[in-house]
Every structure is written in C-alpha cells, then in structure tokens.
Amino acid sequence: MPIESPYPHIPIPDLDLYAQVKATAIEFGMGLKALWEWEKGDVLALYTPNCIDTPAVMWGCHWAGGVLSPANPGYTVDELAFQLRDSGAKAVVTQLPYIKTAREAAAKVGIPEDRIIIMGDERDKSHKVKHFTSIRNLSKSSRYRRTKMNPHEDLAFLVYSSGTTGHPKGVMLTHRNIVSNIMMIKAGESGKLSSTGGPFGDGDRIISFLPFFHIYGLTCLIHQAFYSGLKLIVMPRFDLEDFCRFIQEYKATFSYIVPPVVLLLSKHPVVSKYDLSSIRMMNSGAAPLTKELVEALYARLKIPVKQGYGLSETSPTTHTQAWEDWNTSIGSVGTLLPYQTAKYMSEDGTEVPVGQVGELWIKGPNVFKGYWKNPEGTAHAKTDDGYFKTGDVGYQDKNGHFYITDRVKELIKYKGFQVPPAELEGILASHPGINDVAVIGVYDKDQASELPRAYVVPAGGLGKGEKEAQEIVAWLNQRVANHKKLRGGVRFVDEIPKSVSGKILRRVLKEQALAEEKTKAKL
Known part of the structure; x- marks a missing residue:
C-alpha cells in the first residue's frame, strides 16, 4: 500500500x-x-x-x-x-x-x-x-x-540543566558530541540476548515516556532508536497504568526508565493487572539505582534492570552495564563506554586508587563544549586537559565496574563522616511499609552537624504517627553504620518532590525543613 x-x-x-x-x-x-x-x-x-x-x-x-x-x-x-x-x-x-x-x-x-x-x-x-x-x-x-x-564546533543542542540551585545553565552540545555518544551507546549495548548478535534486533520495540526535552530522551530514545532501526512507542508523559497497558498491548521489549519507576513497578498493585513478560530488559538512569530496588523488581516480575550513567554535559551516556552480566554487578552503573577515560579524584585534586571514593572526572568526544555565555562556569567544570568534573562521587572496583554513590553537593556531612542519601533511600525503599522516600541532611545547632532525615510516603496501612516514625528509624539503624543512622528522624509526606527526569528535588525538602524550624522557634 x-x-x-x-x-x-x-x-x-x-x-x-x-x-x-x-x-x-x-x-x-x-x-x-x-x-x-x-x-x-x-x-x-x-x-x-x-x-x-x-x-x-x-x-x-x-x-x-x-x-x-x-x-x-x-x-x-x-x-x-x-x-x-x-x-x-x-x-x-x-x-x-x-x-x-x-x-x-x-x-x-x-x-x-x-x-x-x-x-x-x-x-x-x-x-x-x-x-x-x-x-x-x-x-x-x-x-x-x-x-x-563544523561538527566539532557547531552546536546541535542547547539543553538546560535542571536548575536545582539558581537558574538553569545552558549546556552546549555539538554535533560531534551527539554522534559520538550514539556510536558509543551502540558499541556498549552489545550482548547475547538477540539473534542479531546484540541486544537490539529486528522487531524490538522501546516504550518511551522519558521526556524528549531531556538529553536522556533525545539521545537514548530518538537518536539511538533511529540509528539502530528500532520502533518507539511514544507516551506524552509517564502514567503507570498506561505504561503497563502499552507494554502488554504493543509487546514492548525494552524500556529506558528512572529509579522512581522501578520503585512503582516493584510495589504498586496496579502492575499485577498486566502482562509485562515481553520486556527483556530495562535500563535505569538519571539517578542512582540501589541493589534493593533491582532485586525487588526482579523478585516480583522477573524483569532484569541494568543501570547506566550519564549527564547532560556528556551527551549523556558514559557508562552502562552489559546485558548478559547485569546480575553480577547490581548497584554499579557498569563499565566505561568506548573512547573515554575516567578517574576518581580526591578533594585535593589527586587520583584515588581502585576501591576508594572520589569525584568522577570524565574525558571524551561526548563531553560538552561548555556552558552557554558562562566562561567562568565552564572553567570551573572542565580542566585544561579536557576532563569534565561531574560532581558525582563514587568508586571503581577491581573488575572495572563504576559505582556512583551520590552528588558531591548532596552528601550529608555528619561530624566529618560522609553519608550518601541515595544509599539510605535504597534501603528504606525495601521496607514493606514505605512507598517512596527521600533523605536530606538537616542542620542541628546543638551538635553543630547535619543529621540524616527521611521523608517517607507510607504504604497503605502504615500510620503516620511518632510510633511508626520511630519504628522506621530503628529498622534502618540496624542496617547501617553508626554515622548513617537517622538522627534527624522521619517525616511523613504525601509525595516526594521530583523533577520530570526522576531526580529528587532535595532543595524543596530542605526549604520545608527550614520552614518547620522557623515555626517551632516561634512557638
């Protein structure tokens, strides 16, 4: 026809x-x-x-x-x-x-x-x-x-950061940045799950709800799908029931997702109404995904979730777990994609050895040109020899797997110890009485230190009183080191504020915490 x-x-x-x-x-x-x-x-x-x-x-x-x-x-x-x-x-x-x-x-x-x-x-x-x-x-x-x-110099995209502090910054991405990242993803997404020799083959269908105005959706969905000859099932925005229904109806085989969706799929009752067995793999990005969430989803649906990592400034993908060994490195963001170098750096600017925590620096053809009309910001973010300082902290293991534990600016400093909020959130999310959770640091003047506090969306049947809050505190404290205990307590909320890409907006919770303190001071 x-x-x-x-x-x-x-x-x-x-x-x-x-x-x-x-x-x-x-x-x-x-x-x-x-x-x-x-x-x-x-x-x-x-x-x-x-x-x-x-x-x-x-x-x-x-x-x-x-x-x-x-x-x-x-x-x-x-x-x-x-x-x-x-x-x-x-x-x-x-x-x-x-x-x-x-x-x-x-x-x-x-x-x-x-x-x-x-x-x-x-x-x-x-x-x-x-x-x-x-x-x-x-x-x-x-x-x-x-x-x-000129693909090396001319811009393809001017994407704006999420603006968690101050105005968003324009990220300049050249044609070379985007094309190189498409090729890197194609090379990195090799596996043994398809007769064509890679994970993506004829007939594969990606269900696509990630926003196309975000670099994750622009590169990993639109560009990568067209380059690889895949079908996109396009959703205007995320809705859990529509997501499940479309997977069942259109037999979607793959999905790029974010951690909040993993949490919903592992806990929400509506998921049980649908057959999601056509999904061969999911790939999570945009925020840290914990081992507990991966295991919870697999236990319920037998759907493997691998993890990737990237930023707007890197076009975006820099790391991904291989399809065939996703379960051997759960919690990691995988290995470094081709044509890049990376290292973890200490606060004094020296590279840390394997196994030690530092800030991740990355260099490659996918690293952005700079911040739009912001030479000072560009100079602060990029070194003279081309490394981009990601602002994310983590470590590399002896097998070359990279781990991201949190953002440098989001780490809670408890009496000199660093507490990664994402780690505590991953553990708390496995609690049967918790539907969603975010952890922030709240300053306590008596101890002259930040204290970890959890904001919890309770599951049905769990109360919101002091008794339930103390039970959650005690439950977590048994599972973490002394400096990671919830000394800031638990607050119950109706929802966790998040950006459209799934990142927790901790500044909103911090503003809420400050407002609470001011109210208490007036009483």
Whole structure:
C-alpha cells in the first residue's frame, strides 16, 4: 500500500517511515530558510511534551543550520521566558494545549507571534498560529541547501540543566558530541540476548515516556532508536497504568526508565493487572539505582534492570552495564563506554586508587563544549586537559565496574563522616511499609552537624504517627553504620518532590525543613 505523503505537493509513494521523517525534516528545514531566512546558529525552542513530530522538527532545524533548545513543558511563563531570552531563541515550537504560556513568554522576550508554531495532531482553529507542516518552501526555489556545519564546533543542542540551585545553565552540545555518544551507546549495548548478535534486533520495540526535552530522551530514545532501526512507542508523559497497558498491548521489549519507576513497578498493585513478560530488559538512569530496588523488581516480575550513567554535559551516556552480566554487578552503573577515560579524584585534586571514593572526572568526544555565555562556569567544570568534573562521587572496583554513590553537593556531612542519601533511600525503599522516600541532611545547632532525615510516603496501612516514625528509624539503624543512622528522624509526606527526569528535588525538602524550624522557634 502506498504511504501518503505528509505534504500533498511532495509525492513519496514508496518511501518507508524513516524516509518520511527525513522528507518531512528537509521540508521543514527549507521552510525555515525560505520563510524566516534561518541562519546557521539560530536557536529554535521546543516547548512541548513528547510528540512523534519531534524528530522531524529537530532534524529540520539542524538541516537549516539551527540549534534546538528543548524546554520543560511544565515551565511557567517566567521560567520559559528565561530560557528563551538566555538562549536567544528566534522561534518557538509547541503544542496547542501549551500555546497560552508560549505566547506570553514569547511576548516577554520579543519573539513575534508569527514565530510561534505548533506540532502534533491538533490545529489552531483560529489560524493565528501555523502548524509546523505549513513552514514550507512555498516558492519551490531550488536555492535552499542543507547548511554546512563544523561538527566539532557547531552546536546541535542547547539543553538546560535542571536548575536545582539558581537558574538553569545552558549546556552546549555539538554535533560531534551527539554522534559520538550514539556510536558509543551502540558499541556498549552489545550482548547475547538477540539473534542479531546484540541486544537490539529486528522487531524490538522501546516504550518511551522519558521526556524528549531531556538529553536522556533525545539521545537514548530518538537518536539511538533511529540509528539502530528500532520502533518507539511514544507516551506524552509517564502514567503507570498506561505504561503497563502499552507494554502488554504493543509487546514492548525494552524500556529506558528512572529509579522512581522501578520503585512503582516493584510495589504498586496496579502492575499485577498486566502482562509485562515481553520486556527483556530495562535500563535505569538519571539517578542512582540501589541493589534493593533491582532485586525487588526482579523478585516480583522477573524483569532484569541494568543501570547506566550519564549527564547532560556528556551527551549523556558514559557508562552502562552489559546485558548478559547485569546480575553480577547490581548497584554499579557498569563499565566505561568506548573512547573515554575516567578517574576518581580526591578533594585535593589527586587520583584515588581502585576501591576508594572520589569525584568522577570524565574525558571524551561526548563531553560538552561548555556552558552557554558562562566562561567562568565552564572553567570551573572542565580542566585544561579536557576532563569534565561531574560532581558525582563514587568508586571503581577491581573488575572495572563504576559505582556512583551520590552528588558531591548532596552528601550529608555528619561530624566529618560522609553519608550518601541515595544509599539510605535504597534501603528504606525495601521496607514493606514505605512507598517512596527521600533523605536530606538537616542542620542541628546543638551538635553543630547535619543529621540524616527521611521523608517517607507510607504504604497503605502504615500510620503516620511518632510510633511508626520511630519504628522506621530503628529498622534502618540496624542496617547501617553508626554515622548513617537517622538522627534527624522521619517525616511523613504525601509525595516526594521530583523533577520530570526522576531526580529528587532535595532543595524543596530542605526549604520545608527550614520552614518547620522557623515555626517551632516561634512557638
């Protein structure tokens, strides 16, 4: 059956779906040049949840020499306006339900309304805002050609960090950064689970809920799937029941996930309604995944979960566990992907030996160019010889497996001892009466030290009184070293604040703790 052209004036009766994406991208890129005189380096902002139009818009922007700057669709007007202004965006792509915020933010920074376009299935009935498929080379001029790029220097993406402290920072990722990481992931994801000689083969289907505005979704889902010839089952956002239903309905075979999803799959009753047996493997990233969570999920569903590691600044993936030996190094983020070097460093700038804890530094073709308009931040993050200081702490074992225990800035300092919150969270998550948990350090002036405190979302049936809190404290204290005990106690909450990529927003809990202390002081 012939495939209908996405544009009536471009007949493509015999092209497959991949070629359709390419044709749509080129037409959009031509339209950017023809209608808006798009120039090399111009920034296109993408303010939208996941959408199957994202690849065409993204690669059309690149074809025209542009830089894509994806923004969180949960942003307020002021948050979006900051990114538009900081990035110097020349236009905004969104979806119809988000048009109001996009318009207001664009107006704040001087982007004209005719530079706002929409994608997705819905159209603007007022015809004030064009669909991206209307951005065309209406003159049919043949003078528009793909912009020549220097892959080592020219930017493909300007992604913004999560902004856990202060304003988000623009991370400059070149075409070389992205392409090298795609090749590294392809080489690293070798295994013995497919007849084709690797883990991914013909017919593999990845269920995709990770946000495409995050580098994890951009590289590991869109780029890697297209490069490897895989199918993506695209979810606009994560919903546990939809996730399980789509796996069952579409026979998904793989999923990139985050630790909170592992926790839900291992505990939530709705999971039992669905058949998830088509999943051969899951890969967790974005935050530390503990051994307890991996074992809990496998015990319930017999689904193996391996772990990977990366950052926006590394495009993102730097480490991954091999498919075939995921259960021999549970808790590690795997081994270093090809074409990189890495080392753990002490606070005084010397490399620590195998087995000792330090800050992870990484060097490779996937390491970002620098922070946008922030030479001071770039100089602080990158060494003269090209190493990126990740800000994550951990160690390497004798078999070459890397472990990430926590962020440098998130480590709790109890009387000179370092306490990794993620380690305590992993243990607490295995408690049958806990659905979710976050640990922070709260300062105690009497002891002149930070104390570990747990914020707990209780499971059904567990009370929220002092008795239950003390029981959880005693339960954990039996399982950890003396300096890791919950001296800051337990607080019960309805939910743990998290970013869209699954990272715990500890600053929100710390603000809550400070507010509690101020209230107590007034009493």
